[in-house]
């Protein structure tokens with residue numbers, strides 16, 4: 001008869017390659033059931049449903065259980081806030097954010113580097129990997145997420161002035177500034193007004209249960225962006241850049257901005273890294289090369305990946321369907337999927353390092369929604 005101790009000892013040989021600990025140490029193994037006939041079942045409660053190696057874990061554990069002498073072995077994959085465990089309570093002050101496990105800022109020191117394109121594709125890739133994803137388009141200078149996801153509806157506003165996000169492709173919950181303001185007026189909003197709008201969107205949206213809420217930041221590192229980082233209970237940030245020197249200098253500023261308020265940057269994403277000529281098939285570095293790596297090395301922030309300059313990426317943005325969904329096997333589609341995987345791992349590592357700031361003492365100045373629109 002197999003015992004629980006034997007099972008735990010045997011399963012402690014399964015290492016999480018990203019967290020550098022075994023799955024028993026990490027507390028992933030739960031609810032071990034052993035029938036008198038030797039049928040074994042257990043739950044493997046992972047940090048995120050989008051864990052890129054979940055199937056490998058399952059196969060490895062089932063094979064170990066069979067080797068131990070189980071008559072049958074069933075490993076049920078679960079995520080921490082799934083049916084087995086209640087949410088690990090990230091302590092966000094706001095009731096409506098309670099179901100949100102992680103808030104990730106997507107920023108760029110400079111406009112036009114493809115931050116919104118990356119946000120839309122990262123969100124879709126995370127969703128395709130099995131995570132529940134929300135996107136808040138807080139780019140006051142040019143909100144475009146509604147176009148990138150092909151929606152023109154507005155969120156429902158409830159009598160208590162809370163909002164329901166719009167569900168877009170991939171089941172992603174989206175709220176975009178563009179849903180409330182005529183886009184040509186967006187750029188002339190005054191700073192304080194814009195920052196209050198953002199507070200409303202963060203704190204008044206019924207986000208529900210989300211594994212990742214991505215916030216598409218306005219480009220730059222000015223007062224508005226800094227205020228935003230202080231107002232949103234960010235778990236971490238990723239910074240998007242191109243390999244150009246001028247963009248890299250701004251990327252440094254972006255990383256420094258998050259650092260100054262204690263928000264960890266989990267990675268750099270280099271967009272428009274290269275172009276593959278469809279005639280000769282050669283890779284061309286339009287904006288030079290190696291810049292992302294240099295910054296990554298210098299500042300100790302990992303590179304999450306490089307996305308090529310591909311006409312289909314721009315077309316997909318205009319057509320309202322992120323490239324990772326429409327062309328998953330294209331060079332950029334694969335790059336976005338890989339970046340999502342690395343982002344999941346980087347955030348999991350951050351969480352297991354205990355270095356997570358889930359709670360900011362931000363001020364939330366209430367303003368009526370109708371005033372803000």
Ligand SMILES: Nc1ncnc2c1ncn2[C@@H]1O[C@H](COP(=O)(O)OP(=O)(O)OP(=O)(O)O)[C@@H](O)[C@H]1O
Nearest residue numbers: 111112113114115116117219308309310313314317
């Ligand atoms: N990898 C890519 N390949 C081809 N086109 C791209 C790529 N990334 C972004 N683009 C295009 O570049 C333009 C700028 O992208 P996007 O709007 O995402 O940038 P941004 O950094 O969010 O800009 P801003 O912050 O100024 O709003 C868009 O037309 C987009 O379709």
